[in-house]
Amino acid sequence: MKVTVVGAGAVGASCAEYIAIKNFASEVVLLDIKEGFAEGKAMDLMQTASLNGFDTKITGVTNDYSKTAGSDICVITSGIPRKPGMTREELIGINAGIVKDVSSNLVKNSPKTIIIVVSNPMDTMAYLVHKTSGLDKNKIIGMGGALDSARFKYRLAEALDAPISDVDGMVIGGHSDTGMVPLTRLATRNSVPVSKFISEERLNQVMEDTKVGGATLTKLLGTSAWYAPGAAVSALVQAIACDQKKMFPCSVMLDGEYGMKDICIGAPVILGRNGIEKIVELELNDAEKAHMKESAEGVRKTNDLLEL
């Protein structure tokens, strides 16, 4: 199993590290445009192998796509992150060109690859890869919901004063400060709806804190987060590589599901060796449907800025 990660920055390196530590891939190629940077990150990570007990071979390359040939899975993290006060959507001007070039180079060298898009604004970047790469739709996956759901569970556990392993919940919709749809109605603590334990007001607070999860970290860190994003990407890569048939909310091209077409937006999917093996349609209530519709309008507005 060969995995390429483009962008050896904060998220790319974190993702490569988690993939290696989980020890399921034979090879991870880190590629960056900055001279020597990916080589340095790869060497540093390889020097943790004997300490962390993994056999995955990590190599770094400067913009040499021939070294990515035959990748089963490629992850795109190249591009700029936001600074405090910015939205993800403001990154489109720089990141769209980068993502388009990178995905075209990846597909040229690995025509059968599955691509996981991470660069922001992620739903629009996933849409761009759908429109320009020629890959089948099951092979293009946007990572956002897995991270947002992890943050949702963190906030739920905090509100419930419970261990995170006790809680379950999912965030669908767009990966943006206003577009996320945390499904509070379906969130549980050991199968019991969380509304049994906390007030509606507290649950609304959990929802709002979840939606601005990325912005909160960006304000604290001065740039956007990388540990949980890297872990979320590695979980998707593992689900595909190990054919786990696990369910994650991912940005997926819809064709009638959730009443939408021609849009990439977060919805639960089953991930396995073929990438997106199924889109799971949940029965949403009217408020959730309205929230999803509003979220989609926001994503479409950003998609309209693309020069396709």
Ligand SMILES: NC(=O)c1ccc[n+]([C@@H]2O[C@H](COP(=O)([O-])OP(=O)(O)OC[C@H]3O[C@@H](n4cnc5c(N)ncnc54)[C@H](O)[C@@H]3O)[C@@H](O)[C@H]2O)c1
């Ligand atoms: N979808 C998500 O949930 C999620 C989570 C976190 C970050 N992100 C996004 O991921 C992206 C990367 O974030 P980061 O914190 O790792 O940024 P970073 O600046 O640390 O790393 C980005 C790397 O991309 C490289 N790069 C730029 N152009 C390139 C090109 N054409 N080819 C190859 N490499 C190139 C840069 O040299 C840099 O090393 C940002 O757009 C950020 O918003 C998304």
Ligand SMILES: O=C(O)C[C@H](O)C(=O)O
């Ligand atoms: O918040 C960001 O800009 C980065 C990423 O999308 C995140 O949610 O951490």
